[in-house]
Amino acid sequence: MKIWTGVITEKVKESKAFYTDVFGCEIVFDSDWFVLLKSGETELGFMLPNLEEQAPVFRQATDGKGLWVVIDVENVDEEYQRIQSLDVVIEYAIKDEPWGDRHFVMIDPNGIAVDVVQHGAGDL
Numbered sequence: 001m002k003i004w005t006g007v008i009t010e011k012v013k014e015s016k017a018f019y020t021d022v023f024g025c026e027i028v029f030d031s032d033w034f035v036l037l038k039s040g041e042t043e044l045g046f047m048l049p050n051l052e053e054q055a056p057v058f059r060q061a062t063d064g065k066g067l068w069v070v071i072d073v074e075n076v077d078e079e080y081q082r083i084q085s086l087d088v089v090i091e092y093a094i095k096d097e098p099w100g101d102r103h104f105v106m107i108d109p110n111g112i113a114v115d116v117v118q119h120g121a122g123d124l
Helices: 012-023 076-085
Strands: 005-008 026-030 034-039 042-047 068-072 090-096 102-107 113-118
Touching: 012 026, 012 034, 012 042, 076 090, 076 102, 076 113
Parallel strands: 005 042, 068 113
Antiparallel strands: 026 034, 034 042, 090 102, 102 113
C-alpha cells in the first residue's frame, strides 16, 4: 500500500514552482490542470478545482487552513540557511521542541503550513 495526498487549488503552477524550486521535488506528471510531484517515495499532487470530469467531492479548492506538509530533513540548520538564501518567507523561526524535534515553518502558495523538521530523541 502507498498513501499520497493531493490539494485542490487554483495555484497549481505556483505550487509546482514552490515545491520544485525550494525542495527539489521531481515532476512525475504535469498538465494544465494537474501536477504530481515526488520526493523520495512520497508524492504530492495539485489539481485545479471545478473540473466537470471530476467527482463533485474533488471540485472545491482548499483555503489551506487546517492542513500541513512535513518535510523531514537530516540537517534542519542547513535547510534553514539554504531556504533563507532563497528569500522564502519563514513563518515560524527555527526552534527546538520539548519532544526533541528541531524545525521551522513556511507557508506554501495555498496557505498550507510546511514544517521542515529534523527529528530528535523524542517520542516521534
